[in-house]
Amino acid sequence: MNTPAGPAAPPPWTLVVPVKPLPLAKSRLAGPLSAPSRRRLALAFAQDTVEAALACPEVRGVVVVTDDARGGAALAALGARVVPDTPGAGLNAALAHGARAARRGTSRGAVAALNADLPALRPAELSAVLRAAAQFPRSFLPDAAEIGTTFLAALSGTELSPLFGGHSRNRHRASGAVELDARAVASVRQDVDTVADLRAALALGVGPHTRRAAAALPARERVAGSAGA
Numbered sequence: 001m002n003t004p005a006g007p008a009a010p011p012p013w014t015l016v017v018p019v020k021p022l023p024l025a026k027s028r029l030a031g032p033l034s035a036p037s038r039r040r041l042a043l044a045f046a047q048d049t050v051e052a053a054l055a056c057p058e059v060r061g062v063v064v065v066t067d068d069a070r071g072g073a074a075l076a077a078l079g080a081r082v083v084p085d086t087p088g089a090g091l092n093a094a095l096a097h098g099a100r101a102a103r104r105g106t107s108r109g110a111v112a113a114l115n116a117d118l119p120a121l122r123p124a125e126l127s128a129v130l131r132a133a134a135q136f137p138r139s140f141l142p143d144a145a146e147i148g149t150t151f152l153a154a155l156s157g158t159e160l161s162p163l164f165g166g167h168s169r170n171r172h173r174a175s176g177a178v179e180l181d182a183r184a185v186a187s188v189r190q191d192v193d194t195v196a197d198l199r200a201a202l203a204l205g206v207g208p209h210t211r212r213a214a215a216a217l218p219a220r221e222r223v224a225g226s227a228g229a
Contacts (some may be wrong), residue, residue: 011110011155012060013130015053016098018091019046019066019075019116026117028193033221040213043071045117045192048207050080052121053114058130064116065098095162099154110134112153113162115143115191119210120201122187129188132180139178142169144189144200151188152177195223 019025023035025042033041046064053062062080066072072082083101087093095113103109112133133139133153138161141151149168154160163171173179182189190201202214202223214223 011134013058013110013112014102015059015062015112015114016095016102017050017062017064017114017116018094019064019068019071021068022071029195032195037217037221043074044209044213045119046071047074047078047209048119049116049121050075050078052123052207053126054079056123056126058127063098063102065094091164092162096160099160108156110155111160112151113160115150117192118150118190119192119206120187120190120204125185125187129180129185136178139180140172141180141188142182143191150191198223
């Protein structure tokens, strides 16, 4: 599926952002970071992701799927619409539920799933990805590790059909989704699961919420780049 099928002008997009309950988030940072630090960073990542997404001119709204009261309130304060994770059956079920909520029970409307841990996200780079995604019924962007997925899009009339988790790049490609050009959009690809990921995001330049959370880390938990954030 390599033939463009979308309209010449980008459609208005609704993004679906899944947010884990904060006590369960960022478990792979458990070695170097304490539980309180992980919770603060996870929320900051989501806040910077949502704030940057809402600053993107192609985005008409963000639907956050979460059962975390604190995280939901913080993201709603930024302008996101928060819906509970009613299925309670994992990430992909949550994303499908969010896509249905974004479309208000119909198949209409362009929707895209976006990871909640993109603290370096730049609106201009997200705009470039959305413009590219507008040319295909269903498309995706691989993560910085080129194994997973940070973005999955579906135009009006097309199901999102998310297949996130693990080696999702191969699964999304095998499902018929078009892999988008990953050049010059590093901020849309740099999710944060490990300390190395956090260092990479800090090097790209993170948003204000993550800068503050990283700068407030105890000295023993500081990662390269966080002290001067």
